[in-house]
Amino acid sequence: MTSVVIRGLALSFGEQRVLTGVDLDVPASSTTAVLGPSGCGKTTLLRLIAGFLAPDEGTIHLGGELVADATSSTPTARRRVGYVPQEGALFPHLDVAANIAFGLARARRRSGDRVGDLLELLGLSPSLAKRFPHELSGGQQQRVAVARALAPDPAVVLLDEPFSSLDSGLRADTGRAVLQALRATGATAILVTHDQDEALSLADQVALMGGGRIAQAGTPRQIYQAPVDRAVAEFVGEAVVLPAVVSDAGATCALGLVDVQGPATPGAASVMIRPEQLRLGRSQGAQLVGRVLDVAYHGHDASVRLRLATDPGEGVDVVARVDGATAPSPGDLVGVSVQGPAWVV
Amino acid sequence: MALAGLVVLLALVPLAFVAASTVSTGWDEARRLLLRPRVGELLANTVRLVLGAVTASAVIGTAAAWLVERTDLPARRVWTALLGAPLAVPAFVNSYGWVSLTPRVEGYGGAVLICTLSYFPLVFLPVAATLRGLDPALEETAASLGLGRWRVLRRVVLPQLRPALLGGSLLVSLHLLAEFGALQMLRFPTFTTAIYDQYRSSFNGPAATALAAVLVLLCLLLLVGEQRARGDRRLARVGSGATRATVRHRLHRWTTPALAAATALGVLSLGVPVASLGFWLLTGSPTSFPVAALASATAMTLGLAAGAAAVTVLAALPVAYLAVRYPRLATVLLERGTYTANALPGIVVALALVTVAIRWVQPAYQSAGLLVMAYVIMFLPRGVVSARAALAQAPPLLDDVSASLGTSSLQTFRRVTLPLIAPGLASGAALVFIAASTELTATLLLSPIGTRTLATAFWSSSSSVAYGEAAPYAALMILVSIPATYLLTRQARRFARA
Known part of the structure; x- marks a missing residue:
């Protein structure tokens, strides 16, 4: 039973207050989209959850365990988070199979059975296993990046605008395939996006960010039909x-x-x-x-x-x-x- | 950080030596030594040599890179290899090639000519690599905005070449400031040759150290200038899509002139020294080859150069890592600190080490280890420049991803960073190997008694005008550099493609 609980999270870069008190609950085995205009702090929030940044104030619990507060922060490597950045960021010196197996223990890396399963899960042909990242299309790269993040069974998968560099047709397909894979593995996921269609159509919960805090969190239907204020109403449609x-x-x-x-x-x-x-x-x-x-x-x-x-x-x-x-x-x-x-x- | 600090400390030993000796010389004495017509003449010579040869290298190197990478010049791969190859011929061998043909190359004109021919590949290689990596979409966009071919070149391509061009030019100028053998042979006195003569006549005299101080000042000036011109942009980038191949300019009726120019460059930079060497090899030596002496000099050279290459790369890595990943004033200063030694003539580095060794670590004196340390100090900038470029291939984002997959930072370094930077580090090692295997000045002073490297053996023969006797050593020197040069040009290609 894994979930993400965030309370009063705040962070400033110098004078600039990026997050001013974020509260967010992500139920286990569900996908939450963090939606907001660019510069609202949503990527910063993701990087805090991943442990690339440490908060000034507030707490982050992953699966009931405190991983960050104002005084201490568990290093990323021990948080069991899967991270999928915007550009995929596949390791250019490794082939697809080695990329996917990267986070596995040495013995499981050797056996390679997990790689086949994950390729299939993401709707990728097994023939891609020996290809290198530069030989893949953008959509394939993103799917491999998700497979790589899922391979070590992470507590939570963090996706930072993973589809924004893809063209629109590919974006919908890739989005669906990725969400299916996340559901099939029962993963808890946080998806950061500025695209309200993507957020409303893919996520179980949408958290709309503005001014460094969560303006509203709810089901896509609640966000669309019952917005808390005019800004939320106009951002989602x-x-x-x-x-x-x-x-x-x-x-x-x-x-x-x-x-x-x-x-x-x-x-x-x-x-x-x-x-x-x-x-x-x-x-x-x-x-x-x-x-x-x-x-x-x-x-x-x-x-x-x-x-x-x-x-x-x-x-x-x-x-x-x-x-x-x-x-x-x-x-x-x-x-x-x-x-x-x-x-x- | 501590490791990097230690490396930089070592690199700064010669500088500290110069500073300490200057201070102990005293202000009045220093002024008496420096405010002389002779010093003014040396300064003028040094400055006009650097200006002339750097300008020529930049123009020729960039033009050649453009021809090879951006036009449909026939046999481009051959030209890339050929125009990088002069790096394998040390400048003093090059000048030996010219001087033994005609004494008319002595003086300023000859010095600029031969230095340019020896050092233009230092501009050619990075500029060519950058040209290969440029996104053609930028040029196409500029063309669509109504810019003609020349204006695209001037306003879009050249600005993007700036880091490579400046970096290459910096290397050329630092080489020129430290060049000794070639200029001595061409009888064109600069600070470095003057310091050598001073040391020779009055072992470690204050006059020589005072001259060295001026030279260090020139070097610092260059470094600051380059840093300012480059700015501090972060160049790491992860491309998701494949960049399309560039459409090459058609040369049409310019094909023949372009080929002629490239051929002339190849002949002058490579053909002349090689032909001259061949001539002396065939006709010069009256006696049979001294096989034993040649073999022992070769083994000595290989061992020293390989040791220097390995240690330099290891030392350069922490310095470059800090400067690339954490670009702050302190780390940039650390990185820049390693550059200063490159502009100190080998002999200053050597004498600094001799002094330090005699005073504090007596057993190190006259050991191969001390000579390797001199090489490391002198060629650290090459290692750092390569490590820096290599680290740009390993963006921090990949570290983040690796950490999120549960990998410790040490493991991340071994499994992600190291494989990505290994090709670049190999280039750095190759650069150091070439430089060390042909190093002359410091080797003359520091090599353990009774041992000779190819360079010192060549020098003792050629300076006594025994051109024929010198030839086999020079030929061997070029031969041992060829594998490293090959690795370097191939690596430059791969780099740009990745």
């Missing part, structure tokens, strides 16, 4: 945020009276609606009507920016996400309706 007046009946905003969820107290508030909650239809007979300003067509869907033309929200701009095939054209007049509740932020 497009959001329509409108001023509203909350009453027992719901929230009255530019879109009329809508249902609300979240920490609602009567009075003035802001509500958040995801663009896919707005449905577009014919303008005749519609209560809410808007004129289409522009359309960003993505194939599978389209983002439609429109300006409301009816009270109470006349002149307010909102964004709707609709099926790509039925997207209106700029200038069209469309009817607008709201599906599901708004979230008070």
Whole structure:
């Protein structure tokens, strides 16, 4: 039963406070994505867990064992962490098999049975075993790097933006293969990323970082549908945020009276609606009507920016996400309706 | 850190010796010794020799590297080997080759010519290696921004070559400051030859030490200049994708002139000394070859050079490691400290060691160990430069990964760092081996009584104008350097490819 427990972790580089008090729990055998914009301190957090850095304040427990606090820090080599850096960083002088077996004891390195298993687990052909890192594609390099990290059965696997150097098609495939491998081995993993799609689609838990602390941690669904504040809401996806007046009946905003969820107290508030909650239809007979300003067509869907033309929200701009095939054209007049509740932020 | 400190301390012994003797000489005496027309003349000679030969080496070395690496010059591999090969011919053998043909090479022009021909590979090799490793995408981007071929060269390629070019030029200038044999033979007096003559006439006179102090000052000036020009960028990088091969410039009608220029360079730097040597080998010696003397000198040379190479690389590693991994003022100063000995003429290093040995470690005096120590001090910069370049191939990230896999730092060094830097260290050992097997000045003073190396045997014959008698020693000297030179050029290739 292994988990990561982090309390009050803080670290400064000189004058610059990078982490200001991070609390995070990672349940055993699950994947947590640490999501945040670049420079938010997420890589620093990972390096602290790995033991490459020591914290100024706070504690890190791995599997119930204290590995770092303000006064002492267990060396990386004794923490049993698997580390997968951004560029894979395979040992250039070793072939794939030797790279994967690197962390194993000498006897097991010789036998080589683990290498075959891990290659298979990561969906790599056994014929790659004798290749050298420079003979592999970027996606293959990353898979080998993950196999290498998994080989010694680490307490936790740390992945630092492992897919960001891959092109988009490869990224999704590699991400899936890696996550499958992590689940199959029952590993606990922390994945650092700035890509919200990656975080939401791959992880069991998403921890959103901002300003040197964890702004919110929860399931992908909680993070997306019930963000704690506007910044979280806007980082994990497009959001329509409108001023509203909350009453027992719901929230009255530019879109009329809508249902609300979240920490609602009567009075003035802001509500958040995801663009896919707005449905577009014919303008005749519609209560809410808007004129289409522009359309960003993505194939599978389209983002439609429109300006409301009816009270109470006349002149307010909102964004709707609709099926790509039925997207209106700029200038069209469309009817607008709201599906599901708004979230008070 | 302690280890590196010890190495640097050893490297600074000659400098301390010079400083201590200068101080004990006293200010007035030093001023009397230095403010002489003769010193001004020596300073002018030294400076114009360094300026002339470094400029020529930089231009020729870079142009040759560009031709070999960036154009469709025919037989490029041959040229790479051929243009690196002059390193195997010691400068004093090169000048012997020229002087024994025509006395007209004596003086400034000849000194610049022969020093350039001997030392331009020190620029050629690193610049060629860098050119090979450059990402062509940068040049293509520059071209897409509307820069013509020459402006791409000037604004994109040359700035990236700067570390290699500066490093190579620094090596050339340090060699020139310490050069003795070639310049003595060409009758072009510089500080180093003057110090030698002073020592010869008045064993360890204050005049010579005062001159050496000026020379050390020049060296320090160069080091500071190079450090400033280079800045302190960290060059380690892990590439994930393979870099594409460069598109080579087509020479078209310039093919023949380019080939002619490369051939001329090869003939002048390698052909002349080799041909001259061959001539003297065939015609010069009236008696049969002194086989026993040749064999014992060869064995002596091989043993000393191999010992020096091994010890130097071991000593250079901790110094370079600190400077690369922990670039702070203290570590950079440590690294730079090792360079100073290179600009001290071999004879100063030798006399410093003689003095120290006689005063404190009597049994070491007149031992092979002391001579090896002199070699280590003198050639430590070569070891450090190579170890530094080698360590750039082993980025710290790999250490992190290794630690995360449960490997102790000692194990990480053995299993990750060492295999990655071994080729670079081998290059360093080869460089030291070549230098030690052809070293003349310190060897003249420190070799145990009754033993001769190839260099000292060659020198005693050629300075008494017995050109024929000297020839076999020179030929052997080149022969023993060939394997190391080959290793070096091959390593330079592999380095750039990795």
